[in-house]
Amino acid sequence: MIASILEFSVRQRWLVILLSLAACVLGAWSLTRLPIDAVPDVTNNQVQINLVAPALTPLEVEQQATVPVETILAGTPGLESTRSFSRNGFAQITAVFSPATSIYFARQQITERLIEARQMLPPGVEARLGPISTGLGEIYWWAVEYTPGHGPVADGQPGWQRDGSYLTPEGQRLASAFERTVYLRTVQDWIIRPQIRSVPGVAGADAIGGFVKQFLVAPDPAKLGGYRISMAEIAAAIEANNVSRGANFIERNGEGIVVRASGRVGSLEDIAEIVVATRGGVALRVRDLAQVENGRELRTGTASADGEEIVLGTALMLIGGNSRAVAAAVDARIAQIGHALPPGIRTRAVLNRTQLVDATIGTVTKNLAEGALLVVAVLLLLLGNIRAAVITALVIPVAMLLTVTGMVQAHISANLMSLGALDFGLIVDGAVIIVENSLRHIAERQQVLGRRLGREEQLETVIASAREMIRPSVYGQAIIMLVYLPLLTFSGVEGKTFEPMALTVLIALGAAFILSLTFVPALIAIAITGRVREGENAVIxxxxxxxxxxxxxxxxxxxxxxxxxxxxxxxxxxxxxxxxQEFAPTLDEKNIVMEARRIPSTGITQSQAMQLDVERLVSRFPQVAFVFSRTGTPDLAADPMPPTQQSVI
Structure with a gap:
C-alpha cells in the first residue's frame, strides 16, 4: 500500500503539491483558532458548590449542610470523588467527575441533586454553583479606584468638589472615605461586572473589596418600648410599602391606558416617611422610631493597592477557552468601560494573562525558529545540494501547519509544554533519507548512462529510491512514536501535563511521515532536474x-x-x-506572590489595616512597580481564603 502511495505521489506530483497547499491553508486557518496559553491546565473535571450559612458555626455547617449535600451527591453519574471544607458561615464542596463526563452534564446533575438537598438544609442556608471555570481561569484582574491627583471640578458638577467630597452623577455627595468606598463597589457591581460578563469566553466576573451598599434602619429600643411597637412591625411596614400594584388597563378614546400604583422605595427619605402605626390619631413614621442611613453588608474580603483600599475585579475564563484571546477581549472592554465611568474614577489592569502568554509563546517561537534554522543550515552543509536542502526544509513549515490542524481537532492548546517538545531533527528525518537516496540513485544512473535522464526514467528512479527507504523510514518513525506512547497512559495531573506534549509530538511525527511519502517524492520529481553529481563536499x-x-x-x-x-x-x-528536580518548568512572569497569614481570630478590619502597612513597606523597593492584594473570600469564592490570609502580588 505504501509503495502504491509513493508511485501515485510521483506520477500525480502536481495534484499532491496542490493538496499540500490546501492543507497549508487549512493549517493557517486553524492557527487562528488554536488556543494559546502559558502552561497546560491541570485542573480536573470538577464542579464547585458554595454553601452560605450565616447563622451556623463551622461544626454546625459541617453537620447540617456539608455532610447532607455530600450524601445527596453520592451516586451521581460520572462522579469520582468529593472534597469539602467548612468554616464559620461558609462551606465549599468540590465534586470531581471523570474526564469523559461533560462539564455541563455534570452541572445539570448537581443542580438536580441540590434541589432535593434544599429540603434537608436548615433555614437560611443558600447553595449555589461556582462558575464554569478552572484553577487557571483567573485571566484578568482590574482595580476600580479614584484617580490619584485629580483636582476639583466646578462645584455642582460630578466629581471631586472643593470641600474634598465627591459628587456622584446621581447627585449624592460622598463626604467620608466609607461612603466613597461603598460607591466604588456600586460602580463595580452595576457598571463594570455586567459588561465583563458579556465578553465571549468569560464564565463570570468576580469582585472583592469595598462595601455592598445597604439601607440601614436602626430602631431605638426606648421608643419602640414606649409606643409598644416591635421590630417585626417596622420590617413588615417597610416591606408592605416597597411594592408596586397593577390594576390592568382601561380603554379611553381608543387608547389602552395601563393602571398601576408605584410604591417602590427609591431613597432614604422614602424609607423614613413610611408609616408604621398610629397612636392617638398621630402617624408614627420610621424616622420617628429609628435612624435611617446608608449602611453596608458585612464583607468577607477586602482589596487594596499601594496602601489604599480599592475594589478588585477578576475575569474568569470559560473552560477550554483561549486565555490569550479572552484576556485581550476583556482588556479591550475594560478600556471601553473606562470612558463611561463617573468622573474621577478609573479602572486599571493589575494582572493580565496576555503578558505571560506572549512572553511564553515568544520564548517557544524563538526556540523553534532557531531550531529550524539550525536544521536548514546542517542540511545545506551536509547534502551539498541547495534544491535538495530546500525540499527537505519545506517539510518543517508544512508539518507544523498540519500539526496545528491536529491540535485544534484534538483540543490541545499551544503552550510551553506542548510546543517545547517538538524536535525538527526528528521531523525531517524521514525526508532526509529519501532525498539523499534519490540524489544518489539519480547521480549513479546518470553516470552509468552517460547522459541526463529522461522524464520517465527520472520518475522511475525517484519511485525506486523512495521505495528502497520505506522500511527504514517506517521503522525509524515507529520507534520514535513508541517512545511517547507510554505518556498517554498517565492520569490525573501527570496526564493533563504530559499528554498534550505527547499528542503534539505524535501528530507532528505522523504529519512528517505522511509528507515524506507524498510531498517529498513529488517535489523531488519536480525540482531535481538536470545534472546531479554524487560526491563528498568539503564539510564531509x-x-x-x-x-x-x-x-x-x-x-x-x-x-x-x-x-x-x-x-x-x-x-x-x-x-x-x-x-x-521540578515537575514543571519555571515561568518568570515578573510578578512575585507573597502570602501573609495571621492568627485565626484576627478580624477582617484589623487584617486589612495590617495589610496596608505591608503594601506601603513593599512599595518602597525601587524594583516594585505597584503592589496589590486581596484579603479573604471574593463573591464567587473561586479562591476561598479566610480573613486572616492574604495574597500580595
Missing amino acids: RGLKALYAPALRGALRAPLLVAAGGLALFAGAGLLFATLG
Missing part, C-alpha cells in the same frame, strides 16, 4: 579527516576506550544525582 571530507584518526586509535586500544566510556557514564550519573 573535513569531518572524515578528523574522525579517521580517532577511529583508528579507538580500534587499537578498545579496552581503554570502553573504560573511558564507563567512567564518563558513572560521572554523568553522579552529576544527575545532584541536579534539582
